[in-house]
Amino acid sequence: MSHDGVGPRAVKRSVAFLTAGALAVPLLAGCSSDEEVSKPLAGPDVAPAARNLVADGGTLRWAVDAMPETLNTFQADADAGTTRIAQAVLPSMFRLDANGRPQRDADYLETARVVQTEPKQVVVYRLNQRAVWSDGREIGAADFAAQWRALSGKDAAYWTARNAGYDRIEKVERGANDLEVRVTFGRPYADWRSLFSPLYPKDVTGTPDTFNDGARKKLAVTAGPFAVQKIDTAAKDVVLARNPRWWGHRAKLSQIVLHTVPRDQRATALAAGTVDVADVDPAEADRITSAAARGGSAFGGAARGRTAAKAPRSWALVHGTDEKAARRERTSLTTYLREQEQLRDVQLRKSLDPAYTQLALNGADGPLADERVRHAVARALDRGELAALALKPLGLPTTPVGSHLALSGQDAYADGSGALGGQDTEQARALLADAGWVPGPVKAEKKGDKAAGPTGHAAHDASPGGNDGTYIVGRDDNVEDNKVDDNKPPARTTGLEGADREAKPGRQEGADGHAGQGGAQQLAQDGRRYARQHLTQGGAPGAYAPKGTAAPAGAAGPLAKDGKPLTLRFVLPSGPGSETLRKVADRISAMLGKVGISTDITKVPDAGYFKDHIAAGQYDLALYSWPASAFPATDARPIYAKPVPAADGSLNVQQNYTRVGTDQVDQLFDQAIATLDEGEMRGLVRKADSRIWAEAGSIPLYQRPQLVAVRKNLANVGAFGFRTPVYEDMGFLRKGAKPSPSPSASPSS
Known part of the structure; x- marks a missing residue:
């Protein structure tokens, strides 16, 4: 569904099987x-590169849908931005591999295993001895215990979105030494690896006030390769900076900036250089792919960022009698083509x-x-x-x-x-x-009811x-948006009439600031070609047939019960x-x-x-x-x-x-x-x-497709698939270095 980040962990009847x-x-x-283990249909596409090929330093600007409402992933309004920040700045005992399977994170955890099943399940976590919070305190049993109490569901003062698993824990205590955490379950729990990922410091989970409000807009204490440096609501940025107390591989990037960019503006932001990485929708993915192909028609259809109707409409405006409209459209085309030239430095990873x-x-x-x-x-x-x-x-x-x-x-x-x-x-x-x-017969609709169109739906x-x-x-x-007045089927269109009913046209531009290679002559040829191929007499493809046209072969008549x-x-x-x-x-x-x-x-x-x-x-x-x-x-x-x-x-x-x-x-x-x-x-x-x-x-x-536009010289970032990102390995390639090709799955039918 789509409010990013609300997943299965967010916040009548019995139907009997009929066997006759x-x-x-x-x-x-x-x-x-x-049975034979299944394989992912598509692997990560992140331009993998060894750390020695990645330059030290630099700022990665990453487009996000919105500023996160909270930095606490266990609250109901946590979103994808919340999750991304937590992955970069907080411990997780287990992370997902390319197959979507949990794997121990060695930076935090040396071992984790079930040591006892009877009379109760007991899991012992042995922590990495170098693992410390950014304030210098060791990560330990007190943090595990505070998170359990906050998420157990026993104290209603904690505003939690979920407590699954934590509600089965009976106690959390120090093990044989400071590096051991012993968790005893009151009821068996198969998914114990899902717990304590992420793990917040006891500074956050220790009291209802700090849990409910303290971690919404800041995280003063963290334990990842990055730390939250600042949240700039005016610029709509969250700035993550290297954590100087990080004990693992030093982060290659100096900063990661999560910058809010609406989805329909991301190609423009990538062209302008205000972001380096952005999830994109299929239309903008096509635009980025076509830019990488170097050149192409300004009226190249959907693959050039515009529909078949918008292309001839643009051509008509440029060559029409309305000089003001022509001037506006030429400016729009110029901007579009300039952006296309700039997008050649961006590639689609999917x-x-x-x-x-x-x-x-x-x-x-x-x-x-x-x-x-x-x-x-x-x-x-x-x-x-x-x-x-x-x-x-x-x-x-x-x-x-x-x-x-x-x-x-x-x-x-x-x-x-x-x-x-x-x-x-x-x-x-x-x-x-x-x-x-x-x-059978259908009762007549009351006057004013909206009639269904010829396709059988309104x-x-x-x-x-x-x-x-x-x-x-x-x-x-x-x-x-394909608005249809169901009481009046659209008239057949010839020429450019249908194009004029479209919304604001897409844009296409060239590096020289004009109408791309071929100039106005090419625009005219492309427009005429689209008019001939797609708007010939008889209507645009997909238009409604005239009243009385026979239904397509194979269509069934409408069904009814009791006249309904x-x-x-x-x-x-x-x-x-x-x-x-x-x-x-x-x-x-x-x-x-x-x-x-x-x-x-x-x-x-x-x-x-x-x-x-x-x-x-x-x-x-x-x-x-x-x-x-x-x-x-x-x-x-x-x-x-x-x-x-x-x-x-x-x-x-x-x-x-x-x-x-x-x-x-x-x-x-x-x-x-x-x-x-x-x-x-x-x-x-x-x-x-x-x-x-x-x-x-x-x-x-x-x-769902995962389409990520990424600057070509970035390594270890892109379409991650199942895999949890490794933030410390992301960065810009050294001059002359090339990433390894990402393994890809062949399309299947």
Whole structure:
């Protein structure tokens, strides 16, 4: 989902399995622990280089979405910026490797192991003897104990977003010496490696006041390769500087500056040199790739940072009769082309994000409360086609995600989608018929109701702009705004009429400050070519057919029950940069239309998308993402737990925003979290995933793309994939030095 940083650790009914007729499902069994281990679909792309090839010193300017509201990762409003800072300045007992698996961090921890299981589980941590806080005090048992007390949930004065795992600890004490910490659990806890990462000093966790307020805007005491030097709210910067007391490899960079830059302004910021690293959306990724290719047409279409409609519109303005408009457009083109020249020093590094996009089905009420209808929706989808739609244009692997609880490469991963089955149009129609949804008369709509368009769905805009990509709780990629008046299909367009209805055109410019190589003549040729190829008589590609045109082959007639049509409200965010998400939603709607399910697409403002619609249950279908976790038994349970009535009569859904859950899934999670046999835990997690698939409350689609624009002379930074960044190794290459090529995965279908 997309408010960066809100992941599985942030802050109704039981659906029985139907085993008769069309709803029969395969035997659900967890995979055996001796199966072949999966591999990540794409590895990190960070331009790796040995430390001796990296220059000493320099400032790395890193674009972030917003200034962090807090520096305490355990508070509800912590975000991706909070996490990034904590990784650079605080201890973590375990960090993730390229496979998304926890590994001991030797800078802090010599050993950590379970030394006793009966009568109680005991874990002993042996700390690195050089590990000290920035004030010179040794890291020790007092810090572990203070963090446990703050996060245990026993003292309501601490405002914590989560206490999973810490609530199972009975006591924390000094071990055989100052370097040992002995943690005794009152209840067995399989995911004990998830604890104390990050670890805050007792100065922060020792009292409710310091925990709640003291660490929101400053961290006076830290213990990482960097320390928080200052937070400049006016400049929207967080400045991290080398920690002089750091005992590990000395940080190559002198400073890392986290600078706030809106996503739609990052290419411009990279061109201007105000940032060196930035996560970017697919449109800006295309622009950076085209700049690296050196040259190209000013009307090069989407791959040149502009749509097919915007390009001829720009050409028309430059060569039109309105001199003022022509002058403005030439200036815009000049600026754009100059930026393209400057972007040649930037490259795109890409991988797959440790998060997956899903189609969520709200099973609380309405048609989707019927498990047969949810199964029909799932069986109508070609997940491989949807993954290819989102990832193939980016040159990334297009394998659909097969698990709700892990991603390929992680220990718990196994493809459990067989519990639900693949695309089967006839099966989907049979399921709908069994649920009572059949072709038949539909009661007339009341006067003033908004009619659905010829494609079988209405499009509603709740705000200007569009949101495209994947909406992740914590961060969003957004979807292009295609406003449609459903009562009046767009007229056919010829020439440049459609272009004039587009928003502000993209820009393309050259180093000489003019209209690039070829000048006005090239602009004219490109504009005419686009007009011929894309706006020929008969309308632009994708335009609505005239009234009365026969439906496409394979489309099913609308279904109804008791005179009510089968229409599902499909809610999407409407902010800028979400073209991919919009395309995926449109393709899903077309797939559902083939089995007789209509969709009512409703675009809503980003600010309220998750809180007012997903969390509030005001949707039937929605696209958003969950981050993957190395500890699914702990982190995924609240996402799939069976909703239960609260004391005030409301429904406590935790993070299960589909409102679909069963007692059996809860029991499998409880068993997984309580076993210390890692093979048994993996088997229980995989069995829980199969059961979740069979409930069809959420349908995993694909891993999110991870696109990072980076200055070419930077090493050990970029698209990290699963891996926790190594901040002390980041830096600018020495003159003449070259990084090693990052291993890459070949795209698959």
